[in-house]
Amino acid sequence: AGDSADYDREVDSVCPYCGVGCQIKFKVKDNKIKYVEGIDGPANENRLCVKGRFGFDYINHPHRLTKPLIRREDAPAKGLNVDPGNLMTHFREATWEEALDAAAGGLARLRDQKGPYVAGFGSAKCSNEEAYLFQKLIRQGFGHNNVDHCTRLCHASSVSALIENVGSGAVTATFNEIKNADVAIVIGCNPIENHPVAATYFKQFAKRGGKLIVMDPRGVGLGRFATHRLQFKAGGDVSMLNAIMHAIVEEELYDADYIAQFTENWEAMKEHLKGFSPEKMAPICGIEPDALRAAARTFAAGKAGMIFWGMGVSQHIHGTDNARCLINLALMTGNVGKPGAGLHPLRGQNNVQGASDAGLIPMFLPDYQSVMDDGVRSAFTEVWQSEDFSNEKGLTVVEIMHAIHDGDIRGMYILGENPAMSDPDVDHARAALAKLEHLVVQDIFLTETANYADVILPSSAWYEKSGTVTNTNRQVQMGRPVCTPPGEAKEDWWIEVELAKRLGLNWAYDHPSQVFAEMKLNMGSLDNITWERLERTAVTYPSLSPEDPGQPIVFGDGFPRAEGRASFRPADVIPPDETPDADYPMVLITGRQLEHWHTGSMTRRSKVLDAVEPEANCSMHPKTLSALGVAPGEYVELSTRRGTVTVMARADRAVAEDNVFLPFAYVEAAANILTNAALDPYGKIPEFKYSAVKVAKASAP
Numbered sequence: 001a002g003d004s005a006d007y008d009r010e011v012d013s014v015c016p017y018c019g020v021g022c023q024i025k026f027k028v029k030d031n032k033i034k035y036v037e038g039i040d041g042p043a044n045e046n047r048l049c050v051k052g053r054f055g056f057d058y059i060n061h062p063h064r065l066t067k068p069l070i071r072r073e074d075a076p077a078k079g080l081n082v083d084p085g086n087l088m089t090h091f092r093e094a095t096w097e098e099a100l101d102a103a104a105g106g107l108a109r110l111r112d113q114k115g116p117y118v119a120g121f122g123s124a125k126c127s128n129e130e131a132y133l134f135q136k137l138i139r140q141g142f143g144h145n146n147v148d149h150c151t152r153l154c155h156a157s158s159v160s161a162l163i164e165n166v167g168s169g170a171v172t173a174t175f176n177e178i179k180n181a182d183v184a185i186v187i188g189c190n191p192i193e194n195h196p197v198a199a200t201y202f203k204q205f206a207k208r209g210g211k212l213i214v215m216d217p218r219g220v221g222l223g224r225f226a227t228h229r230l231q232f233k234a235g236g237d238v239s240m241l242n243a244i245m246h247a248i249v250e251e252e253l254y255d256a257d258y259i260a261q262f263t264e265n266w267e268a269m270k271e272h273l274k275g276f277s278p279e280k281m282a283p284i285c286g287i288e289p290d291a292l293r294a295a296a297r298t299f300a301a302g303k304a305g306m307i308f309w310g311m312g313v314s315q316h317i318h319g320t321d322n323a324r325c326l327i328n329l330a331l332m333t334g335n336v337g338k339p340g341a342g343l344h345p346l347r348g349q350n351n352v353q354g355a356s357d358a359g360l361i362p363m364f365l366p367d368y369q370s371v372m373d374d375g376v377r378s379a380f381t382e383v384w385q386s387e388d389f390s391n392e393k394g395l396t397v398v399e400i401m402h403a404i405h406d407g408d409i410r411g412m413y414i415l416g417e418n419p420a421m422s423d424p425d426v427d428h429a430r431a432a433l434a435k436l437e438h439l440v441v442q443d444i445f446l447t448e449t450a451n452y453a454d455v456i457l458p459s460s461a462w463y464e465k466s467g468t469v470t471n472t473n474r475q476v477q478m479g480r481p482v483c484t485p486p487g488e489a490k491e492d493w494w495i496e497v498e499l500a501k502r503l504g505l506n507w508a509y510d511h512p513s514q515v516f517a518e519m520k521l522n523m524g525s526l527d528n529i530t531w532e533r534l535e536r537t538a539v540t541y542p543s544l545s546p547e548d549p550g551q552p553i554v555f556g557d558g559f560p561r562a563e564g565r566a567s568f569r570p571a572d573v574i575p576p577d578e579t580p581d582a583d584y585p586m587v588l589i590t591g592r593q594l595e596h597w598h599t600g601s602m603t604r605r606s607k608v609l610d611a612v613e614p615e616a617n618c619s620m621h622p623k624t625l626s627a628l629g630v631a632p633g634e635y636v637e638l639s640t641r642r643g644t645v646t647v648m649a650r651a652d653r654a655v656a657e658d659n660v661f662l663p664f665a666y667v668e669a670a671a672n673i674l675t676n677a678a679l680d681p682y683g684k685i686p687e688f689k690y691s692a693v694k695v696a697k698a699s700a701p
């Protein structure tokens with residue numbers, strides 16, 4: 001708290017962390033944020049969590065990149081070996097002119113050799129306009145679709161199932177719509193830690209008598225508010241959900257009218273479910289048949305029900321099947337397209353919805369329009385006044401790392417992503433980055449990925465940008481610059497434009513509003529949404545008129561598919577890619593913590609957040625620790641077939657006795673050294689949520 005003497009400016013903008021998209025009033029003095037207050041945004045109604053309230057000071061950290069850097073010719077071999085406090089052992093400072101010429105020149109050289117050889121990772125931490133420009137730069141500048149971003153690591157499987165089953169990859173209802181629900185399922189997510197403001201709505205729902213069904217292999221905190229708490233076995237999701245749907249069919253609790261009017265493939269779905277009785281599935285999912293039937297009755301009895309899910313659902317080789325099951329469950333109970341009902345994958349990063357909408361994915365142009373459709377490509381190249389580009393889907397995040405090892409990708413442009421921490425089997429990814437002939441990294445800190453760069457371009461934090469951002473609710477909001485970037489750092493869109501010009505592209509943007517205007521030409525989702533309107537207020541897409549604040553609920557009158565019908569897609573039970581055995585007898589689950597954000601580059605440089613959680617840690621059941629002879633606070637060695645990390649152990653009764661939970665924000669015990677790069681065949685998302693692991697007592701590292 002403070003008074004007006006503590007600040008000389010107030011700026012309204014949006015939180016840079018999670019997909020909830022809380023609106024914040026920043027109190028600024030001498031170009032520094034002094035403190036913040038939550039304001040009445042559509043998603044947060046004045047509420048904030050600890051990250052939004054205290055996590056802004058990383059922008060003033062001495063590690064901020066303030067000048068362009070070029071790798072020195074006499075630098076040591078590339079590796080995770082640059083001291084962020086002493087960059088000049090590996091890099092030298094350069095002018096913007098020199099750095100941009102070197103960055104673009106290296107990429108152009110590879111383009112002009114036999115292959116395109118170049119791939120790009122854009123960022124869900126950038127604005128919609130910056131995401132749009134990034135995908136345009138790769139497609140127009142290199143002629144192919146090798147462009148992706150972190151959606152591949154969080155909800156690609158959910159989007160894949162949603163597009164297939166209901167015809168659209170975004171949520172069908174805002175999370176705030178739970179106010180009108182009387183039953184809700186929250187599965188495979190830990191919103192109290194990862195979407196804390198959304199969790200406040202879930203808790204209020206339960207307190208006023210809403211029936212809350214919480215399903216997760218961990219006993220997540222929201223379970224305290226649940227009427228049904230299903231702590232299923234890791235990897236048992238499809239068996240559990242099919243058993244619940246079996247019970248709904250068996251007891252004829254489904255919504256026959258809704259199914260007849262709005263869906264297809266119901267008979268095949270019913271037939272499929274016959275093989276998944278609760279009795280048969282109980283040993284696989286670890287939930288007793290009575291509990292499965294009780295949850296089925298509660299959900300089906302609700303007049304309006306919502307289903308929320310997170311990366312516990314999506315990050316499996318059966319992630320798309322998991323999401324299909326949830327969609328099937330909503331459809332058979334008629335829970336789409338009415339108040340208090342809907343499907344809602346809780347999106348992770350502040351702009352992962354917007355970056356995906358803007359086409360930062362290898363199979364889709366903006367608004368999920370297929371790159372394989374000639375008419376779609378020509379609509380874009382007409383606006384871009386450029387030649388056609390490849391009609392083949394590009395490579396996804398993990399596929400790009402494999403392609404580097406195979407010599408098919410030799411250069412990369414990485415903006416605000418950190419694959420040297422975030423990729424599965426990360427030693428494989430780090431070796432790939434070291435192999436690149438030319439790596440351009442654009443970021444605010446020397447991330448682990450920037451350790452491998454040939455050219456580093458210093459960019460701006462979210463608090464230093466102009467641009468729009470789209471939250472998990474499909475709400476498009478205006479991000480305003482609160483401070484100016486430090487030193488010579490620049491806004492990302494400016495850097496993208498300068499690189500594009502040096503790649504010979506016809507770009508002439510002076511402001512992100514011009515980019516937004518161009519996006520609207522081929523993005524129907526932005527109809528009736530203008531930059532000027534967003535300056536005044538947030539708008540939820542779709543907006544049906546210039547006055548319509550937008551539609552919190554969609555598909556009340558049918559789906560954007562043939563004949564307006566959604567489709568049931570049966571899912572079979574398939575085992576995880578690797579299962580525990582005598583050598584690796586336990587299951588490793590990775591995830592986030594309340595105070596730390598993704599690869600830690602921001603929150604570990606934020607004083608308050610890092611003070612609360614300063615050290616890498618893992619959690620195990622007290623009985624498991626006791627059997628290992630490890631006291632809480634002592635250290636354990638976690639080993640999988642990919643590698644080993646040593647980390648401090650905590651006791652947590654919420655973790656199943658044969659599981660280990662490991663947060664992925666800590667470079668000193670990088671969780672992804674351990675994870676499995678096996679992919680879901682549809683969404684191409686890795687199986688972060690299930691690796692076979694062995695645990696042994698260790699000394700402090």
Ligand code: SF4
Pocket residue numbers: 015016017018019020021022044047048049050051052053195196197198
């Ligand atoms: Fe920021 Fe998410 Fe917390 Fe809101 S809930 S303040 S958007 S991190």
